[in-house]
Amino acid sequence: MYRDANVEEAPVAGRAASLPSSCADCRVRASAICCALDDSGLTALSRLGRRITLTAGQALLWEGGEAVTVGNVLSGILKLSTMTGDGREQIVGIVYPSDFIGRPFGKDSPHSVTALTDASLCVFGRSAFDRFAREHEAIGHALLERTLAELDRARHWMLLLGRKAAGERVASLIVEIADRAGGGPSVELPLSRQQMADVLGLTIETVSRSLTRLKRAGIISLPGLRRLTIEQPDRLRAIASG
């Protein structure tokens, strides 16, 4: 089902004095971790990296497997997931463009990384990246800030998983997706019902029923399977906050 990631193209290292073309035209240059680097650092880092593409469903890293690669998401959406011994899955993170993926400074990957949509990434060998990060304070610090923010988010999600009822979980997810999408009351859902269930620690049926209930209450409407409009943000947030 899952195939290996394919290399799209070798990096094109520009002249030493200028930015490599692969970075110059990078869609996430301003917001990815590399934005902490100056031009010379960026040039040096770009020599370690290459771009790859993943098709929806394709995995890049496996839980418990060697943490061989790290990198930035350029486009598409990926999931971080772990599984119990008998195969129940929990999504522990959703990764968007400009987010960093992989486990620097660790031998094994603590979770799987799988593309939910077709995606493109800028990836580095982990050990080469680790070495680079040790030499470039700015990258290390940017990584620290990101990791601290991720930890905050993971712990906040623990409250949802440990203490919130199904309806509250679904409301919380909608609020988070809407916030991430940035404002508008109408959002494209990046997740299928099954994926929503795997994020929320619920079943697909319970997610569906919760959405129906929110719809019937007039709090949201569902113009399409993957589209959702928040009709009453205040009530939605009230439910989400538990």
Place this chain on the structure above:
Amino acid sequence: MYRDANVEEAPVAGRAASLPSSCADCRVRASAICCALDDSGLTALSRLGRRITLTAGQALLWEGGEAVTVGNVLSGILKLSTMTGDGREQIVGIVYPSDFIGRPFGKDSPHSVTALTDASLCVFGRSAFDRFAREHEAIGHALLERTLAELDRARHWMLLLGRKAAGERVASLIVEIADRAGGGPSVELPLSRQQMADVLGLTIETVSRSLTRLKRAGIISLPGLRRLTIEQPDRLRAIASG
């Protein structure tokens, strides 16, 4: 119910050339974050810090409050916790001696930090610590490694909260506590039943019933309320892994 932390003593900065006495006799010097520093760095850091004590139940930081302090735990055990709008609590982390607490590089504390036992800490003003960390690469890197490990642990706990049944959760917690305690089949439980419930996203009754079931199955025994012996580690681990 919760009182403010009390300052125990001002730091005693030793002669510039030697280690300050507060660090020289520090119980966690070899394993806390400061072990990344050389003597001069340690001396500089120690000038920013002071020791405080907390009594059981006392809070150091509040969820949503200003993240004024960071520091190392010297002795005792603390919890990190968050609450829903209507007061349901989830413990998102247990902190042991030599662990780091607080939220560097952030304005607000994402969770409360509360002592579960009497505890002593070596704390720093956050902004002073932030400045220090930016100037001392070694601390920043040590913090990064710790934060990455914490993130791995938090995400692993998300699997437990999202997908494991009550009995599996309790078994997992016992395994984790036993591993942390280091080997012996008999462990002192650092948590009350209520606190175990708050970590596991369960109620106190369900935790108690799960323990009783494990006891009746001969997998564990409970020589005292706060003492537990693992009789059949393999079966316990099998249950824990889901």
Place this chain on the structure above:
DNA sequence: CGGATTTTTGATAGCAATCAACAGCGGTGG
């Protein structure tokens, strides 16, 4: 248009929460 997949809806069952009472333990004071 037709088949496959995803989503919704319905019926039922099971697990954990809730409500309630009791037991064990430790501390205190008579």
Place this chain on the structure above:
DNA sequence: CCACCGCTGTTGATTGCTATCAAAAATCCG
């Protein structure tokens, strides 16, 4: 020293929520 009290933990009865099982409806895609 023992009786009493408060607190923590255990056990029991019941309820309620969510999972599970099952089937229909909607959507997607060739």
